Amino acid sequence: MAPQPTGRTRPTKPKKPQRNNKRKRDDVDVEALESAVAELDPKATYTTFAELPLSEPTREGLKSAHFSTLTDIQAKAVPLALKGRDILGAAKTGSGKTLAFLIPVLENLYRAQCIGGDAGLGAMVISPTRELAIQIFEVLRTIGRKGHIFAAGLVIGGKSLREEQDALARMNIVVCTPGRILQHLSQTAAFNVDNLRMLVLDEADRILDMGFSRDLDAIIEYLPTDRQTLLFSATQTKKVGDLARLSLRDPEYVSVHEAATAATPATLQQNYVLTPIPEKLDTLWSFITSSKKSKILVFLSSGKQVRFVYEAFRHMQPGIPLLHLHGRQKQTARLDITDRFRRAQHSCLFATDVVARGIDFPAVDWVVQVDCPEDADTYIHRVGRTARYEREGRAVLFLDPSEEEGMLKRLEQKRVPIERISVRGKKQISVKKQVQSMCFQDPQLKYLGQKAFASYTRSLHVQKDREVFDLQKYDLEGFAASLGLPGAPRIKFLRADAEEVKRRKNAPRMGPEVDDDVSADGDDEEGEMGVERVKVDEKNGVRTKVKVDEKNGVRTKYDRMFERKNQDVLAEHYAKMVKTDGDAGGEDVDMSRLDGEQAVDDDLFDVKRRIPAGEGSPVPSLSDIDDADEASVTGDPATGTSRTVHLAGAKDPLIIDSKRREKLLKSKKKLLKLKDKGSRVVFDDEGLPHQVYEMQDDEAFRSKGAAEEQRRQYVDAEAERVREQDGRDKVLAKEKKREKREKRKERERAAEEEEEDGVEKGEDDGTGVGLLGGEDAMANFLADAQASGSDFEEEADVEVEEQPPKKQKKWFQKDVRRDSDDEVGAGKEIGTFDELEAEAARLLG
Numbered sequence: 001m002a003p004q005p006t007g008r009t010r011p012t013k014p015k016k017p018q019r020n021n022k023r024k025r026d027d028v029d030v031e032a033l034e035s036a037v038a039e040l041d042p043k044a045t046y047t048t049f050a051e052l053p054l055s056e057p058t059r060e061g062l063k064s065a066h067f068s069t070l071t072d073i074q075a076k077a078v079p080l081a082l083k084g085r086d087i088l089g090a091a092k093t094g095s096g097k098t099l100a101f102l103i104p105v106l107e108n109l110y111r112a113q114c115i116g117g118d119a120g121l122g123a124m125v126i127s128p129t130r131e132l133a134i135q136i137f138e139v140l141r142t143i144g145r146k147g148h149i150f151a152a153g154l155v156i157g158g159k160s161l162r163e164e165q166d167a168l169a170r171m172n173i174v175v176c177t178p179g180r181i182l183q184h185l186s187q188t189a190a191f192n193v194d195n196l197r198m199l200v201l202d203e204a205d206r207i208l209d210m211g212f213s214r215d216l217d218a219i220i221e222y223l224p225t226d227r228q229t230l231l232f233s234a235t236q237t238k239k240v241g242d243l244a245r246l247s248l249r250d251p252e253y254v255s256v257h258e259a260a261t262a263a264t265p266a267t268l269q270q271n272y273v274l275t276p277i278p279e280k281l282d283t284l285w286s287f288i289t290s291s292k293k294s295k296i297l298v299f300l301s302s303g304k305q306v307r308f309v310y311e312a313f314r315h316m317q318p319g320i321p322l323l324h325l326h327g328r329q330k331q332t333a334r335l336d337i338t339d340r341f342r343r344a345q346h347s348c349l350f351a352t353d354v355v356a357r358g359i360d361f362p363a364v365d366w367v368v369q370v371d372c373p374e375d376a377d378t379y380i381h382r383v384g385r386t387a388r389y390e391r392e393g394r395a396v397l398f399l400d401p402s403e404e405e406g407m408l409k410r411l412e413q414k415r416v417p418i419e420r421i422s423v424r425g426k427k428q429i430s431v432k433k434q435v436q437s438m439c440f441q442d443p444q445l446k447y448l449g450q451k452a453f454a455s456y457t458r459s460l461h462v463q464k465d466r467e468v469f470d471l472q473k474y475d476l477e478g479f480a481a482s483l484g485l486p487g488a489p490r491i492k493f494l495r496a497d498a499e500e501v502k503r504r505k506n507a508p509r510m511g512p513e514v515d516d517d518v519s520a521d522g523d524d525e526e527g528e529m530g531v532e533r534v535k536v537d538e539k540n541g542v543r544t545k546v547k548v549d550e551k552n553g554v555r556t557k558y559d560r561m562f563e564r565k566n567q568d569v570l571a572e573h574y575a576k577m578v579k580t581d582g583d584a585g586g587e588d589v590d591m592s593r594l595d596g597e598q599a600v601d602d603d604l605f606d607v608k609r610r611i612p613a614g615e616g617s618p619v620p621s622l623s624d625i626d627d628a629d630e631a632s633v634t635g636d637p638a639t640g641t642s643r644t645v646h647l648a649g650a651k652d653p654l655i656i657d658s659k660r661r662e663k664l665l666k667s668k669k670k671l672l673k674l675k676d677k678g679s680r681v682v683f684d685d686e687g688l689p690h691q692v693y694e695m696q697d698d699e700a701f702r703s704k705g706a707a708e709e710q711r712r713q714y715v716d717a718e719a720e721r722v723r724e725q726d727g728r729d730k731v732l733a734k735e736k737k738r739e740k741r742e743k744r745k746e747r748e749r750a751a752e753e754e755e756e757d758g759v760e761k762g763e764d765d766g767t768g769v770g771l772l773g774g775e776d777a778m779a780n781f782l783a784d785a786q787a788s789g790s791d792f793e794e795e796a797d798v799e800v801e802e803q804p805p806k807k808q809k810k811w812f813q814k815d816v817r818r819d820s821d822d823e824v825g826a827g828k829e830i831g832t833f834d835e836l837e838a839e840a841a842r843l844l845g
């Protein structure tokens, strides 16, 4: 087939004959290739790329990237895909699935001469994450750089929509994420997918699952049904529903691990350590500090966990470069970090599942899963970041005792071989005290700790697999302490199970009866602990809400208010720390900065704090108060107790125990609210003041009606006034809430725009959209490819470089529990593969 005219003219004449020559050569190529592919036997065994009918540019590209031998999945899938078959490809992590679909993409489009702007989009490759899309695009550039002239692009967001729109109209191959491509399909008029020949889903099971299903279904609506579809994943399934959704035509299921004994690479050694969640950080720290000469990838369940652990460990300087990566970072930062980790020889990257799938970091020694993965598939993908393409690797999973049984069952079902080990006693270092002290001194860190606690707890709460994750069984209080927190932040869903909530709701209807049934911790604060009941005063029939507590009996709201003891801070151990610090250094600890931090934006928190005074504490001195002449202060700032300010004109003393109150005290306007409104007085003949009623004579009083009636009228009028004011307050509160919400949204919008701007201004590394081919674009592509080529080769060298096996640190020992019955192996520590092999050989006799 003749190449499609591109509609663009070259600026210089001499190049024209060359292009014509090339086209003629391509015509010949294409015909020969077509017949070779027609004759190809997809069931035959192929071992090298040379045996396959591939175009010259692809051959050259593969050669320049040092790919010569086919991996199993490539040997099985490429011939079928070249022949136009739909494929469901399943192969272990790191087994070369990317080339298994990219080679057919290049080849099938080449043979169809789907080149240039007029040909339209020929292939769409969808990846679940931006990082993976970028990686796929890089591989495409690598093998396509030697003579292919397709226009290929990356559409993953992070660039302005307009810029992507212009490029999309000319693309032949697009690598994209589902959300962004859908946006273009619905908004970019010039984006024509009518000629689409191939659709590829990498990590197909992920793209087909709940999170992406709606986007995917919408995308499919736009695409022609007459196309070839390739689905690949290490955890591929054959769900009939999915096949129907994608209109696969008689798909070939290509699995290279269905018959294998394990679903994970044979070169991967997998272990788990039982570590209750309060010990996790200790175990992780011990592990990292004893593996400083390694490349370690640590998985945590949320970005907040990642940030906290990174910040805490960074301060403690473990002696190995630390990096962190999560989805909330800016795209440029994410790219920079993945790139740094890629290049690092020794480094530890704390990450969320954003890099759990598909990412090909070279030479990772260890994958450590600090937080249990949500399912066995996630486990398989996470550990797959090591032991890639015939390399060795090790993976350690931290399991809370409550997770052990359930998770092991899940892993067994998926054929994941895993053995228990335990940390060697003398290697286990506790960092609890350091973390606590750091959190104490650094409010930012403490804040991160709170967020980490909440997000981790939430992640447990939302887990579907209750056999593995049972929230009730975790030591959350201990976990909070390990994060340096004074106590577990109160989290709404932890407060009570559904039953309790229901009971609480019904409680007022139960009348005056006092129920003993209260939750264990009657600590404080309405709502969360103890049960609210309505108490009816027998004399006047007034109903008051009271809280019932086992220890303290019936308490009113006001009782509770005055009983509160530093609920912000102080679990006992924290109080001790305050004391110790003070004693040692002779200085009070500055807690005042904590106040702002404590205004946790996460609605999960129910943390209301009181700040002990100290240097810079919120307890004001008289000089701090504008109205000093109208106020007197009692209480001792040095001891850190809250102080009381007696305002002239105010009925009740004002207890200063928070920054908010301190602020209030500095504002004259607000203070006015606290003062009594004043009352009208009348003066007698001698000029002495009296209340109005004192000056009324008996007769005048009686003329207004019976005393009781007057009292009732007065009470009614006041009640009405209060009701009206209450209504106004509610409206005001609603209004303020709305304003706050809008401001927050505004901020988020601004942040997003800023991010986009950053990329538009060229802060991006240039991978946002990259045109590879077409007429003029071809020159760009070649230049780009050459520029990136050197980098790639460096990386490729790293991949293939023969490295002397690193001596693995003996951070752990074989699990004593399992070995205790085994006389031969008892007590012997196995730290390296060599030792493991030697031990196995010895056992076998």
Ligand SMILES: Nc1ncnc2c1ncn2[C@@H]1O[C@H](COP(=O)(O)OP(=O)(O)OP(=O)(O)O)[C@@H](O)[C@H]1O
Pocket: 066, 067, 068, 069, 070, 071, 074, 091, 092, 093, 094, 095, 096, 097, 098, 099, 233, 234, 357, 358, 359, 360, 384, 385, 388, 389, 799
């Ligand atoms: N034929 C080959 N010869 C040599 N190396 C290869 C070959 N094919 C792939 N590789 C290398 O193997 C590594 C893993 O490949 P790839 O990322 O495609 O694996 P994958 O199966 O997609 O893994 P995952 O399931 O984790 O996504 C890469 O570094 C790649 O360069």
